[in-house]
Amino acid sequence: MANFLFYTFALLTLASAVLVVMNKNAVNAALGLLLSLVGVAGLFVLLDAALLAFVLLLVYAGAVVALFLFIIMLLDTTPGAQKPFSRLTIAASAIGGALLLLGVLSLDERSVLPSLTAAHAIPTLKNYAEQLFTTYLLPVQLVGFMLLVAMLGVIVLSRKCTGEDEPKTEGQP
Amino acid sequence: MSAVMQLWASLHPVVQMLVKGLAVIGVMFPFGGACSLIERKVSAWMQGRPGPNRAIPFWFAWIPVIGPFLQRLGVFHLLADGGKMFLKEDSLPGHVNKFYFLLAPVLAMIPALTTVTVVPFGAYLDDAGRLAPLVLANLDVGILAVFAVSSLGVYSLILAGWASNSKYPFLGGVRASAQLISYEISMTLSVLPVFLMINAPGGDGSLSLFRVVEFQSGTSGWHGTWFILTMPLAAVIFLVSLFAETNRLPFDMAECDADLVGGFHTEYGSMKWGLFFVAEYSHMLIGSGVFVLLFLGGWNPLPWVPLERVAGWLHLVDKPLLLGLLSIVIFMGKGLLFIFVFMWVRWTVPRFRYDQVMKLGWQKLLPLAIGNLIFYAILIAWLQPKF
Numbered sequence: 001m002a003n004f005l006f007y008t009f010a011l012l013t014l015a016s017a018v019l020v021v022m023n024k025n026a027v028n029a030a031l032g033l034l035l036s037l038v039g040v041a042g043l044f045v046l047l048d049a050a051l052l053a054f055v056l057l058l059v060y061a062g063a064v065v066a067l068f069l070f071i072i073m074l075l076d077t078t079p080g081a082q083k084p085f086s087r088l089t090i091a092a093s094a095i096g097g098a099l100l101l102l103g104v105l106s107l108d109e110r111s112v113l114p115s116l117t118a119a120h121a122i123p124t125l126k127n128y129a130e131q132l133f134t135t136y137l138l139p140v141q142l143v144g145f146m147l148l149v150a151m152l153g154v155i156v157l158s159r160k161c162t163g164e165d166e167p168k169t170e171g172q173p
Numbered sequence: 174m175s176a177v178m179q180l181w182a183s184l185h186p187v188v189q190m191l192v193k194g195l196a197v198i199g200v201m202f203p204f205g206g207a208c209s210l211i212e213r214k215v216s217a218w219m220q221g222r223p224g225p226n227r228a229i230p231f232w233f234a235w236i237p238v239i240g241p242f243l244q245r246l247g248v249f250h251l252l253a254d255g256g257k258m259f260l261k262e263d264s265l266p267g268h269v270n271k272f273y274f275l276l277a278p279v280l281a282m283i284p285a286l287t288t289v290t291v292v293p294f295g296a297y298l299d300d301a302g303r304l305a306p307l308v309l310a311n312l313d314v315g316i317l318a319v320f321a322v323s324s325l326g327v328y329s330l331i332l333a334g335w336a337s338n339s340k341y342p343f344l345g346g347v348r349a350s351a352q353l354i355s356y357e358i359s360m361t362l363s364v365l366p367v368f369l370m371i372n373a374p375g376g377d378g379s380l381s382l383f384r385v386v387e388f389q390s391g392t393s394g395w396h397g398t399w400f401i402l403t404m405p406l407a408a409v410i411f412l413v414s415l416f417a418e419t420n421r422l423p424f425d426m427a428e429c430d431a432d433l434v435g436g437f438h439t440e441y442g443s444m445k446w447g448l449f450f451v452a453e454y455s456h457m458l459i460g461s462g463v464f465v466l467l468f469l470g471g472w473n474p475l476p477w478v479p480l481e482r483v484a485g486w487l488h489l490v491d492k493p494l495l496l497g498l499l500s501i502v503i504f505m506g507k508g509l510l511f512i513f514v515f516m517w518v519r520w521t522v523p524r525f526r527y528d529q530v531m532k533l534g535w536q537k538l539l540p541l542a543i544g545n546l547i548f549y550a551i552l553i554a555w556l557q558p559k560f
Contacts, residue, residue, distance in 0.1 A: 055321070
């Protein structure tokens with residue numbers, strides 16, 4: 001049963017991921033990404049990481065992809081209008097793909113996973129919290145800071161500048 | 174009875190789960206439809222008119238008391254409406270994106286019916302005399318699962334609006350997605366104090382909805398107090414966000430008929446439209462169920478009077494079937510009370526403007542929810558050692 005579910009979810013994830021990359025219609029691609037995320041969430045559930053699965057659904061499937069769709073629809077991209085790939089793009093993607101493959105292969109060949117201690121065998125909420133607030137406190141803070149910077153950047157970039165005077169704000173009579 | 178139990182036990186677990194799931198959906202779906210009848214009757218009552226009271230098949234009119242009573246209740250209008258939905262011409266406008274146009278109503282139903290799996294709707298005493306939940310999947314991440322799956326409901330609105338390929342549905346879809354994403358944050362933040370309260374330091378930590386009800390099942394002191402009494406502000410924020418998340422008036426920006434014709438479902442007709450409708454009511458049912466579990470003590474009849482005590486009074490301790498039914502009745506009763514509140518508000522409060530909705534969400538509810546969380550975090554840290 002678990003095997004059957006694993007193959008189903010893995011197939012779903014991979015097939016929809018291919019759809020994301022290959023599809024010319026941006027809406028199809030975004031929905032492919034959604035399906036792919038749902039597949040990954042299913043794989044997480046099979047690994048007893050229900051929390052991770054639902055956070056993935058909540059944040060990425062529920063909000064981030066919705067925003068993607070939002071933008072795609074607002075910009076109204078017409079499918080088929082893209083230019084053919086340039087040689088540089090093809091070369092770069094080939095090198096990138098090769099590096100990724102190499103990375104995965106070397107991970108498979110040489111890597112040594114840290115042995116699981118008894119406390120971490122079952123990923124309870126407490127374990128997640130403890131790790132996030134002790135061992136990985138700095139990375140979490142850094143990621144949060146990065147997101148803040150990105151958000152401020154968006155606010156700065158999207159401000160309408162009207163020449164010398166202050167940017168117009170809404171609600172002025 | 175025992176033969177039935179033996180047959181049940183001999184079934185494959187997957188078949189068992191399938192039967193259970195279908196049973197729950199089989200109850201949810203008609204309930205969603207029945208809500209539309211309740212809506213019509215409640216609105217009629219509030220506006221001083223009789224409401225639907227005409228339709229009756231002639232053979233029912235022959236039954237002396239019950240026939241006319243059901244006629245006045247408008248039950249047959251519900252059946253007639255359902256029949257109409259299925260039998261109407263299923264038109265497909267020429268200018269739509271067919272695949273997504275047909276997919277959207279189906280997508281609306283999936284999250285609405287999937288969230289049911291993790292919401293406990295009753296409890297019984299098992300052989301060891303301990304309270305066990307009646308739920309399809311008692312997940313440790315309960316509330317997170319509810320939020321995660323119900324957040325997927327936004328796609329049906331966006332896709333319906335976009336695939337309709339016409340101006341007003343599109344605006345409706347865009348508004349809906351912005352609104353749903355905005356209010357999700359305050360909703361999630363408003364329930365955090367509840368989970369801070371139930372998770373004492375040193376425990377394993379749980380987001381299970383069953384644990385929340387267990388905490389409210391005490392007989393004295395903090396453990397019996399329903400969270401609406403200790404955290405009224407959190408309850409209010411949750412309720413307002415719930416209205417926004419279910420697209421109900423005064424927040425029905427997505428289908429606001431004054432300026433958007435019919436919103437995202439303008440181009441839909443017959444059962445495709447009906448699915449959106451049933452999905453909205455299912456969301457309402459689940460939302461009120463979660464509210465009852467979080468803030469109103471779930472299946473406990475009164476604060477400080479838990480279900481176990483009532484079971485002792487009524488001698489139901491060793492009758493799990495009856496006790497389970499009793500708990501479901503209590504739970505559903507409270508849930509229906511909230512369905513009434515939804516309708517009460519709908520027929521009382523006028524609709525907000527879109528900018529007011531956004532302002533309320535981001536500038537009022539969100540800071541309030543964060544303040545509420547910080548206040549209760551400090552309070553609980555200070556008080557928890559004392560009880």
